[in-house]
Amino acid sequence: MNPIDVKALSKSYGDVVGIDSLTFSVKPGEVFGFLGPNGAGKTTAIRTLLGLQSPTSGKAHVLGASITDESELLEAKTRIGYLPSDLAFNESVSGKRVLDYHASIKGDSRRAELLEIFTPPIDRPIREYSTGNEQMLGIVQAFMHDPDLVIMDEPTSGLDPLKQERFNQFITNERDRGTTIFFSSHVLSEVRRVCDRVGILRDGALVGLETIESLLNQGGKRVQIQTPDTIESQIEALDGVFSVISFGETVQFTYTGTYNNLISELQQYDIVDINISEPPLEDIFMHYYGSETEPDTETEAAHV
């Protein structure tokens, strides 16, 4: 049984499509990243999975519980942790009181341990909290009852870089403990560091479902060559070369062909420096979001 099983799940609000026939599974013990820009439907998908809104069509199971069966889902929720994207608590109470309340319903066997990693000032009232502190309190409550599945919507938003780093390390450790983690993000570098697999969401539909490795392989390599010669047009003519840009003496391009071909071509020139690296995920994403995005937004705008 997969912790999350989604089949043809759709949710629309009148004419507006929130998510469109999503199908995917999250395997036990995996860290699954749900990627897409704002408005792609990540939050809609997550909130539908948690039963906060009912799907228009399709099915989904979370820890074996159907999301449309409240009593099944309630039982599952004792083993689910959740961190919403718009996190908020009662302003007047202390962080400790919030955790006590949540603990009285779902337990808090790991609270002390988590409060050593994430350090919101739990004795102060929430109204004095910074965004980062609220986010840390949210992370603590999401994990404190030692859930089997944790669902998080943009978990690192509001965290400073140091705390983000700590969070990423924490997620890796959690996976090693066997916790299944499903989180949404639009920060590609973080997804790359902690996720095993990613689902890529665009306009409510799943446009890619890949392991991080294959996502990177598909993207080829980023090559930067420094040379006094003018080689841009020759490079462009090579098989497997994309997105050539030159600035000063440097030519940069994405290369998906074989190294031998590239090297034999480059032998003819005076090469000062060469740098072959993994492309940033942003580039890879152009496969999924590329040139079509622009006209899409325009048509949408025109309809409005």
Next chain:
Amino acid sequence: MFETVQYEVQRRQRGTIALTVGIAAVAAFFVALFPSFSGSGIDIDQMLEAWPPALQEAFGIETLATIEGFLAVELYNFVWVIVLGLYFAYSAASVIADDIERDRMDLLLSLPVSRSQLLFEKVGSLLAPIVLINFGVAIAVYASILAIGESIALSRLVMVHLLSVPYLLACAAIGLILSVTVTRADVGKRLALAVIFVLYLLDSIAATVDGLGFVRYVSPTYYYNPTEVLVHGTYAIGDAAILLVMTTVLLGIARSIFVRRDI
């Protein structure tokens, strides 16, 4: 069970105590005014008879010459029927709508608690201020009556408070319906105030207009009459039962709306 009740009651603790102390002080002040009123030598009741019947009905005025009649008008028909009725409708209107609007509901519903339980516990937590205010003010009223050398039948005082509980619950249930229906908490709260006030006016006006008497039956204010209790010692237990039935039906409606609703 009752974790949410406990949390909500604690969260409102200070406000509840402040409100109790405040109303107790107002009550004591009214009682303290009574001697100068009754001792002024003016036949106030004769003057009141000249008032329009609608006004007499609206304020539950029968007599101001006795401490019971005086309190019924100044304290119970005003503070209990109007002010607290509005207050609890307003508070109930915020219990769900505020959490949704302020993005707290997502997290609450991720807890292993059913929507029905959350709803009933949240609105049920309003019982604490209802009980505490009634208890605190009853004591303040009794003590201040003794202090000015008057007396009041304790049973009537107890009953005027006891019978207000179903009334205030019905007001809260009306607020709750709005809370689960509207998308903006502010709108819900204002509507709750408007609805209670309109129902109060309907009850008052319909009472004096021939052929419109039936309209009064929809208003909770019709079923709680402090003047009857304090001045005549008549306890309308049946009316209280009607209020409880009304509350139950409204809570049932609120529940069925809330469990189906997309948050």
